[in-house]
Structure formats: C-alpha cells, structure tokens
Amino acid sequence: MGVNLGDVVPKREVEMEDLFGRVIAVDAYNTLYQFLSIIRGPGGRPLEDSEGRVTSHLSGILYRNVNVLENGVRPVYVFDGEPPSLKAGTVEARRERRREAREELEEAREAGDEERAYVKATQSASLDEWVLESSADLLSLMGVPEVQAPGEGEAQAARIVQNGDAWAVGSQDFDSLLFGADRLLRNLTVSGRRKLPGRNEYVEVRPEVVSLDAVVEANGLDREELVDVAILCGTDYNEGVRGVGPRTAVKVVRETGLETYLEVEGLEVEGLDAVREAFLSPDVTDDYVVEWGEPDRDALLEFLCGRHGFSEDRVLKALDRLELDDGDKNQSRLGVFY
DNA sequence: CGATTAGA
DNA sequence: TCTAATCGG
Numbered sequence: 001m002g003v004n005l006g007d008v009v010p011k012r013e014v015e016m017e018d019l020f021g022r023v024i025a026v027d028a029y030n031t032l033y034q035f036l037s038i039i040r041g042p043g044g045r046p047l048e049d050s051e052g053r054v055t056s057h058l059s060g061i062l063y064r065n066v067n068v069l070e071n072g073v074r075p076v077y078v079f080d081g082e083p084p085s086l087k088a089g090t091v092e093a094r095r096e097r098r099r100e101a102r103e104e105l106e107e108a109r110e111a112g113d114e115e116r117a118y119v120k121a122t123q124s125a126s127l128d129e130w131v132l133e134s135s136a137d138l139l140s141l142m143g144v145p146e147v148q149a150p151g152e153g154e155a156q157a158a159r160i161v162q163n164g165d166a167w168a169v170g171s172q173d174f175d176s177l178l179f180g181a182d183r184l185l186r187n188l189t190v191s192g193r194r195k196l197p198g199r200n201e202y203v204e205v206r207p208e209v210v211s212l213d214a215v216v217e218a219n220g221l222d223r224e225e226l227v228d229v230a231i232l233c234g235t236d237y238n239e240g241v242r243g244v245g246p247r248t249a250v251k252v253v254r255e256t257g258l259e260t261y262l263e264v265e266g267l268e269v270e271g272l273d274a275v276r277e278a279f280l281s282p283d284v285t286d287d288y289v290v291e292w293g294e295p296d297r298d299a300l301l302e303f304l305c306g307r308h309g310f311s312e313d314r315v316l317k318a319l320d321r322l323e324l325d326d327g328d329k330n331q332s333r334l335g336v337f338y
Numbered sequence: 339c340g341a342t343t344a345g346a
Numbered sequence: 347t348c349t350a351a352t353c354g355g
Binding site: 034035038039056059060062063064066067189190191314317318 | 339340341342
C-alpha cells in the first residue's frame, strides 16, 4: 500500500532498453506480493505444484528476471526485516483484512461466484515462510543478489541507491522517495498492457522513472516537507487527516506548514515526531554485498522442473534467453537520459 | 505477470 | 502479422 503521492509526482516513461546497465534495488516484498496476488488460475487459485505448494511467485520471478537480465538491467532484491513498531497497527489491520478475505473467498467458492472468488483470492494473498524461502532459493540459482534489510525493505533499497550501489528503487509504492531514494522505478516490465481488475479494460503500462529532485522541484518542497505531505495523507505509520489528499496536503504544507495547520484545525497526528523520524532516519545498514553470478542452469532445471513441476521446454527456452545476448545491444546506451 | 495459443 | 483470450503449476 504505502503512500498516495501519485497525483503530485512527475513521472517519466521509459523503455526497458533505456535501463541498460542500470542496477535496480527491487523491493522484494512489493514484487512478490504482486506476483502472488495477480498470477492466478481459474477461481482465483494460485499456481501450485503437485504437493500443493504455491508457485505463482516462482513463475513471476523467473520470467521477470529473464526479461530484465536480457536487457542488461541488474536487479538486487531487498527483503524486509522487522517492521518498525509504528507500523504495528497497519500490520495487524492487513492481517485482519486478509483473514476476512479468506472467509469471503470460501463463501464465494461455495456460492460458485468465480468472479468474486478471484477478487477475494487476490486480497487474501500473503507472503508466508514458503514464499520467502523459495523466492530466495530461486533468485540465488539465477545469480541475482539479495539484501536483507534490518527494517523496511524500501528504506534499505533507498539507502542502496543513496550509496550509489543502485540507480533506482524498483517498487510500485512511493515510500522509497520519502526514505530518500534519488529515483524510483515503477512498472519494471517489458510487456505493454495490463488488465484492470474491474472489467475488460486494458491500460498501457510502461516503466516509469520518478526522481526525487523532480518531485521536490514540481511541488516546491524539500524532502522533509514531502514527508509532512505524506503524513497528512496517511502512511503505514499514521492515519492521516480525513478528506486531505496529496493535492491539498501539498498546498497546506507549503502555505501553512503541518504543525500550524494541525493546531488551527484542532487536529492531532499520533506520534508525529516519531513518524517523521521513521521516514527521515530509518533503520538501515551499509553492511551488504551486491554481486551477480551466472545462472545455474542444471540446478534451475532441477528446482523448477524436477521439484515444482514447471515445463522443461519453457524453462529451457527462458534460460536460453540469458545466454546468447549482448551481441547487438551492448554498451554506449548509458546516459541517454537522466 | 508474462508466455503461449487462437483467431481475425 | 497482429491482438485478444487463456494457460502456466
């Protein structure tokens, strides 16, 4: 979920080819959650192997990374550690929401309502131990590095960018900008269109870059003020003010300032200073290693086909795309845009 | 989501 | 050859 900054954030659409040579600090939680909620079969059931283990995320990781690596983009997956205590309410609320969704999923299945079942299955997706472990295993076999964050993955990913070890954070959420990432890359995808959950509507989806400088520039706010904007709208750490969206929040912070506004309106933000600090000085580490390796073809075949029932033909075809390339598309692509 | 297949 | 539907595990 994260923060609603979409409306006040300038975006620059790019092609995957434009990202050649870039390192992307991928928010693993965000990415896995999307794979898990979206990659579904009939009745909203996730893909699974013959033992009943969910494999939707493995499919997503494999093909996404093949596309990314094939284009000379180097991903590093950043996994969440312990959520800050400020987030406890949000974590609990999400748990409850998933629990409800699972109940409603059962009801929908019993009623034979496939469409509702699909929606509820999506809402009940959760990252359990199996998903995290098998994801780490697959990434490792693909030669894709992983970083374990002490706290929020997005904060750690932002730090990796700040340190110059990655070019952008890869996530759908905007939080990494609040954590100080210089750039955010959304829609790390090669395929054009995506189907909207509602009905038969399709939207063109291309990768898009959001730079923190551009956000700051466009709104006449610095990062600290941007954090105040988010706090007004609501974040994972606080509820936000009813009826205030990003647009008015920017206006309020620029013209009045968050504290004065709260005072005048007789409002209060629970633990305001702590929330600010959670964004401005998050729990991150510089003790990480980012190193890419060669995909282990045999081990990948054993893992995906032998153990989890993937089609050998398809996996081989995917792995072949990782071998012979950079024949035509090599250097001199860096720096075509900022 | 991304790949594959069906169909215009 | 291109796009819409539907597999995949």
